[in-house]
Amino acid sequence: MGFKDFSAESPENYDQKSICCFVVDVSSSMSGAAINELNRGLQEFHHQISDDYQTANKLEVAVVQFGSNVDMLVSPALPYNFEMPVLRAHGSTKLVDGVRKAMTLVEGRKDWYKMTGQPYLRPWIILITDGEPDQGQDINGLSAEIEEGTKNKKFVFLPIGVQGANMNILEKIAGYNKKGGEWNKMMPMKLQGLKFAEFFEWVSASMSVVASSTEEESVNLPDISNWMEGFEI
Amino acid sequence: MRRGLEVPRYDHNNNNTNNMSLSDWIKNKMGGEDERDARKVLKPTPSFEGKWVVAGASEMGKSHKTANPPIPCQDSHAIKPLEAGWGIAILCDGAGSAPLSHIGSEFTVSQAVGVFEGIIQKNNWIKKGELPQPEVWQKLALNAFRTIRQRVELVAEAKEVKAKDYACTIIVVIYAPFGILTSHIGDGRAGYRDDKGQWHPIMIPHNGEEANITIFLTSDYWLKGDFEMSGVTVPESRVIADPPTAFTLMSDGCESHTFETGYFDEKNVKFIHKNTPSQAFFETLRKQLLSVNAEGATDKDIQELWSKFVDRGNTKFANELDDKTLILGILDEREEKRDERGEK
Incomplete structure (x- = not known):
């Protein structure tokens, strides 16, 4: 053929933002291999999104930990603007308080996007837990708040159970997803062994393919068989 | 890669309950001929002295390529040159949330070409050398989308x-030597270059x-x-x-690789929306397209370069990550005419 390839430089634009807020269980039952693998997964996730040309400018990450207390370890920031903390397991399981903190945080961030006129994508809240919430944690109240939040498209909620997690409780607080005009629960998923690295790799890939429309919301996520227990094709 | 020079005709034979082609099936079901079959042979407008070179490609996005299994390209497009410097360029972007949107976008594009060509011919715009009034075009486009x-x-x-x-979304551009008609449902971008180069x-x-929410056909x-939606009617x-x-x-x-879509004004802490075709980007490509055309590249050569x-x-x-369709049409005029305007 012998013709020179076309080439042109693209303009620089401000990228639309999205938030992924991890709510992680650091109760004492997570100590040992579980917390080590979780830390390794979080660090790898941070590297992956930092290295990804597009995601690095779009995805803001936040980390909320819950044990006996609830702490915001990373407030929403682009990958190159924060250090991923190393988690330490201690204390009990204030799961409901942790998730509520994340919900408040993403709502506040969305308000800021709106106030400043920025285009944004729906935030994700990802809960990672291995146990039962403390006595007195208001699971029923949280369940209603998550149903309201996901049905009103405030956020996507994804509960992930690590070995020992009470999946019945996670199912109770699962978010909703509209498909074919019907609301369906986005069922909690259970991690296979301690495959945090595979899970975070999947989260990294998923962050870019959240699809939605005015009438049918569905999320075409990458294959989860690498890390989810009991997954069958 | 999807070719765009020829109008794609969606073949419905795969997994079909009857064996007739989709086109025949529609004629049968709708009880009439496709509009394009009834078109008249029209004489070219004598004043048109240029040649449109139109390049188009629909390519898979990175997330579609790397998915397991890969997700097919959900974008489709078609380019149909008509007489006298008129032509039609259409693209559809299948919804990520719709399981058959790759088929929907291809089918919609193929039907839209016929329907809009039928409108052009039926109204004799080419022969008359005129564009419709905005309110007329608005009604015609609305009805065309309803038909499709x-x-x-x-x-x-x-x-x-x-x-x-x-x-799927749809963008229709009808180009003529003296103007352009557009109509669309959904997102994407479109632009044109005037005779002063702007x-x-x-x-x-x-x-x-939310940024990834739009409306579909x-x-x-x-x-x-x-x-x-976004302050304009649907279709616009x-x-x-x-x-x-x-x-x-x-x-x-x-869009964000070809248009200036916005920037963050740090001083006033405000995002400023823009919808401006990047002058540098399009002028660079326009010159390259003109150049390969002058060197004798065939349509096939140009489409291959463009797809790449x-x-x-x-x-x-x-x-x-998303699928990408980009169509660029340039008017390759006679040298003298460009010289008159001081263009190289």
């Missing part, structure tokens, strides 16, 4: 799936509160013609009564 949507519904009925499974936007994408909201239809020297249309996968560019022409295109 009805065909999508008929296919869905025959295949026993929901029409929304075929959901690029202008010619549509406003229909976006929701199969949505119900727009049917009455009074629904608004425009008549540009200004001689174009180039035009472009694209799916949203290309849309697939991986620079790092932004190469790293784009």
Whole structure:
């Protein structure tokens, strides 16, 4: 053929933002291999999104930990603007308080996007837990708040159970997803062994393919068989 | 890679309950001929002395390529040159949330070409050498989209799936020597270059509160013609009564690599929306397209070069996660005419 390839430089634009807020269980039952693998997964996730040309400018990450207390370890920031903390397991399981903190945080961030006129994508809240919430944690109240939040498209909620997690409780607080005009629960998923690295790799890939429309919301996520227990094709 | 020079005709034989082609099936079901079959032979407008060179490609985005299994390209497009410097360029972007949107976008494009060509011929615009009044065009485009949507519904009925499974956006550009008609439902961008070399936007994408929310041909909201999104009606239809020297249309996968879409004003802590075709980007490509055309490149050569560019022409295109369709048409005029305007 012998013709020179076309080439042109693209303009620089401000990228639309999205938030992924991890709510992680650091109760004492997570100590040992579980917390080590979780830390390794979080660090790898941070590297992956930092290295990804597009995601690095779009995805803001936040980390909320819950044990006996609830702490915001990373407030929403682009990958190159924060250090991923190393988690330490201690204390009990204030799961409901942790998730509520994340919900408040993403709502506040969305308000800021709106106030400043920025285009944004729906935030994700990802809960990672291995146990039962403390006595007195208001699971029923949280369940209603998550149903309201996901049905009103405030956020996507994804509960992930690590070995020992009470999946019945996670199912109770699962978010909703509209498909074919019907609301369906986005069922909690259970991690296979301690495959945090595979899970975070999947989260990294998923962050870019959240699809939605005015009438049918569905999320075409990458294959989860690498890390989810009991997954069958 | 999808070719765009020839109008794709969706073959319905795969997994079909009857053996007739989709085109025949529609004629049968709708009880009439496709509009393009009834067109008259028209004489070219004598004053048109240029030649349109139109390049188009629909390429898979990175997330579609790397998915396991890979997700097919949900974008489709068609380019149909007509007489006397007129032509049609159409693209559809299948909804990520719709399971059959790759088929829906291809089918919608193929039907839209016929329907809009039928409108041009029926109204004798080419022979008369005129563009319709904006209100006339708006009504015609609205009705055209209703017709196309009805065909999508008929296919869905025959295949026993929901029409929304075929959901896609659509952008239609009809180019003529003295102006442009546009109409669209959904997102993406389009623009044209005037005879002084300045690029202008010619549509406003229909976006929701969240950045990836849009509206589709199969949505119900727009049917009455009074629904608004992003401050414009759905469909948004425009008549540009200004001689174009180039035009472009694209799916949203290309927009931030080709348009100035906005910036963050740090001082006032405010995002400033923009909808401006990048002058540098389009002028660079326009010159390259003119150059390869002058060197004798065939349509096939140009489409191959263009597909490669849309697939991986620079790092932004190469790293784009979404599917990408980019169409660029340039008017290759006689040298003397460009000299008159002082262009090289």
